[in-house]
Amino acid sequence: xxxxxxxxxxxxxxxxxxxxxxxxxxxxxxxxxxxxSELIEIAREAQxxxxxFNERLDPLIDVLALVERLKHAAPQSRMxxxxxxxxxxxxxxxxxxxxxxxxxxxxxxGDCLPPxxxxxxxxxxxxxxxxxxxxxxxxxSPLRNWQLDSEARAVLRLxxxxxxxxxxxxxxxxxxxxxxxxxxKLRKRFGANTNEHxxxxxxxxxxxxxxx
Amino acid sequence: xxxxxxxxxxxxxxxxxxxxxxxGDAGAPFEVLITFARLREVDRYFQEGGTExxxxxxxxxxxxxxxxxxxxxxxxxxxxxxxxxxxxQRRQSAYIQDVMRWGNASFILKNGDVSEQLLKALFLISxxxxxxxxxxxxxxxxxxxxxxxxxEWDVLRLTEQGLRAGAISxxxxxxxxxxxxxxSRLKRRLGVSNNESIVDAARKQGLLENKD
Numbered sequence: 254x255x256x257x258x259x260x261x262x263x264x265x266x267x268x269x270x271x272x273x274x275x276x277x278x279x280x281x282x283x284x285x286x287x288x289x290s291e292l293i294e295i296a297r298e299a300q301x302x303x304x305x306f307n308e309r310l311d312p313l314i315d316v317l318a319l320v321e322r323l324k325h326a327a328p329q330s331r332m333x334x335x336x337x338x339x340x341x342x343x344x345x346x347x348x349x350x351x352x353x354x355x356x357x358x359x360x361x362x363g364d365c366l367p368p369x370x371x372x373x374x375x376x377x378x379x380x381x382x383x384x385x386x387x388x389x390x391x392x393x394s395p396l397r398n399w400q401l402d403s404e405a406r407a408v409l410r411l412x413x414x415x416x417x418x419x420x421x422x423x424x425x426x427x428x429x430x431x432x433x434x435x436x437x438k439l440r441k442r443f444g445a446n447t448n449e450h451x452x453x454x455x456x457x458x459x460x461x462x463x464x465x
Numbered sequence: 466x467x468x469x470x471x472x473x474x475x476x477x478x479x480x481x482x483x484x485x486x487x488x489g490d491a492g493a494p495f496e497v498l499i500t501f502a503r504l505r506e507v508d509r510y511f512q513e514g515g516t517e518x519x520x521x522x523x524x525x526x527x528x529x530x531x532x533x534x535x536x537x538x539x540x541x542x543x544x545x546x547x548x549x550x551x552x553x554q555r556r557q558s559a560y561i562q563d564v565m566r567w568g569n570a571s572f573i574l575k576n577g578d579v580s581e582q583l584l585k586a587l588f589l590i591s592x593x594x595x596x597x598x599x600x601x602x603x604x605x606x607x608x609x610x611x612x613x614x615x616x617e618w619d620v621l622r623l624t625e626q627g628l629r630a631g632a633i634s635x636x637x638x639x640x641x642x643x644x645x646x647x648x649s650r651l652k653r654r655l656g657v658s659n660n661e662s663i664v665d666a667a668r669k670q671g672l673l674e675n676k677d
Binding site: 263265270271287337362415446452453 | 477479480526
């Protein structure tokens, strides 16, 4: 029996490349999307078996938020993320959000993609070699149990807008010391010493929190 | 019609296969002679007499910008008739201009409809006309990035490294007040309203390199 797969990338050359790699594999239908909103829309309508998409698909939504929306739109679909800048902690966060596969674009994906799809279709996780190595390193990190959850991402977003800690606490309606604690965790998570450094590191990992 | 013989160099399996498929589907006069994942393999190919090449398509993913511009310059000197098309996700106007400086080079931003632009670039470059994709053209022409004085450069670079204002003042031997004043100037020049966005804005304007 064939499966239905949804591919998401801004560039047609990537969509064509993935389809070329998947030639000869038993797929019923391949849907394609060129933006985050299109991906969510097609996922909701088609309920594909697997969704493969680029972590930088939508500059206005960070990858974790996109995963959460996809999970809501197509709860049964398995998700595989293609990423250009592998970070073991991000991989861990993605898996915690329900992603089943992470493929680093610098790995030999011609060889990795077919087994990755076969593995996630059996509801088992798959990591490409570099992603796997980074994930193992991250699991040795003292921050391995702290996730970049929606609260942390909200603090990050408000910091990037230039709000002070007290304003963030007021806006989020949480104690001031909680925001200090989250900011400290964020700085450790991104290896940053200052707020400026934190925002620049977060933006470089695809968390689109810069001024727009 | 004389065939246009193409060599594709791309570390990313997916885009490499995508480019190959686009050119293969277009058919004559284009012909992909060979594809490479690594630069050193290309060196060997040229050293062993691979001179019947008309165009090289180089995806600069994982290659340092300096290395790309050096390579384009080197090829231009060694093979004046060789056309080079750089596929990139880098958005710094200075980098795009550096690549395009070498007579027979073209530049395509790897987003949107790459296939159409790639075929257009192949036709043009094989007739010695350079091509720049519309998105890259907009980046080059969207206005000259802010020009900074040496002190502003120093503060910007140290801010990027995550140094606090106090540490910057120590490192540069200037007063804390001066650091604050320079940062205010940086914000004005870069068009942002908070310190957190300085580094991100400088990257977007091509003053600092993206972390990729």
